[in-house]
Amino acid sequence: MTVWDRPEPPTRPVPLDRERIVAAAIALADEGGLEAVSLRKVAARLDAGPMRLYGYISTKEELFDLMVDEVHAEILPEEQPGDWREVLRIRAHRTRQATRRHEWLADLLGGRPALGPNALAVTEATLAALDGLADLDTVLRAVETVSAYFTGAIRREIANLRAERATGLSKRDWQRASGPHLRRMLATGRFPALAKAVHDGTEVDAEASFATGLDWVLDAVAAKLAQPPA
Amino acid sequence: MTVWDRPEPPTRPVPLDRERIVAAAIALADEGGLEAVSLRKVAARLDAGPMRLYGYISTKEELFDLMVDEVHAEILPEEQPGDWREVLRIRAHRTRQATRRHEWLADLLGGRPALGPNALAVTEATLAALDGLADLDTVLRAVETVSAYFTGAIRREIANLRAERATGLSKRDWQRASGPHLRRMLATGRFPALAKAVHDGTEVDAEASFATGLDWVLDAVAAKLAQPPA
């Protein structure tokens, strides 16, 4: 027996911490979606038994919360522009980009209040940028309205993207041909306006349509912020 | 042995169909949330074995899609007003109300493209109301922007509602006291704007804040629809 086949010493297990667990979970989710995240697989990726994780997190939901918060660190920009409108626009776009990097985020977005440190930091930065522009309630409503928009828009975008991927078709063709199902539905003649929309609608890229809608909402918010408090 | 204790004849199982399955699933979800919906429990509620369902649906996801579409029947109003703005507003409010009756809908809203007959009918009605108001692409963006808003807003509302329920506190108090966690966070002084918002923000009821944000978005959309096509 040479040194080479002497058995490895019983590998002192690498100490775990939340960060490493969350990182492993995110990696798993990036590769195979949220459903690929199981405590067993996360643990396996860290060379640990499943039960080991429960020393650091107390439930799978909590792990998801931690994952969401971790991504919020990517969303928070390094430095903020002074213009409130730009702050909101950038936040929306960064959230969208983060979701494109981590598609599973779409499944979690808006599903639970985000109270982790990074999410709070994002909120803080947003509120700070709008502070004093109008009475507090108006400001809050402005922020919430914009967030509601981009949350919903991002979710829909990802939902469509997945549907396209599943059929391997572009959005146009997807709606045109989408399985026999939609075809049949449209062929019934019960949905003339929809049929026309599917037929005549231009295919606009997702980013542009996201940005356009966002600008509309920002316009609306600007108008309300400009009004003197009632 | 009297007639009364004569054993029941081997109950010819009630024939199943999608409608009954979906209804059972919705009942389960209404009572215990989406996570309470398992194929086993749905089947049990219909006095059937789990495998029986696979003759009518091919996967659990499909069952969820059917549930969502079923609720869309509640969302589609009997008769539409002529005013496009009212049409959009009513659709938003009806979606919100449906989600309050079926909270689990919040978990599914926007998660997948809604292509069932009822969902298509809702879309059809909406598009019909906006037909001709502007060029098609603008109309589509208008509809999508409004949908994105109310989807996101409804999800957040339900998320908050659940969080409040979990702690048994009102929104105000929830944020004030919310476990030790948020308290500690705010106490660090790292989130002054947020702290001020939590401290000074008036508690507005969910419906009013939903309606206000919706009006803002509708204002924005109105402005864009009014503009002559570029």
Next chain:
DNA sequence: TAATAGTTCAATACAGTATATCGCCATGAG
């Protein structure tokens, strides 16, 4: 140094999940 207390981790266990496979039984036709 010896013994003991305590903490940390992993194996096992349990109850549940979605879904595939297969064999039986009941109903229909001939």
Next chain:
DNA sequence: CTCATGGCGATATACTGTATTGAACTATTA
């Protein structure tokens, strides 16, 4: 009455999250 067919249900598989329990190792105390 017999036979075939097809729907149905029981069983099986490979997972899931999580509770419990016991073992092994660390640190402390006598």
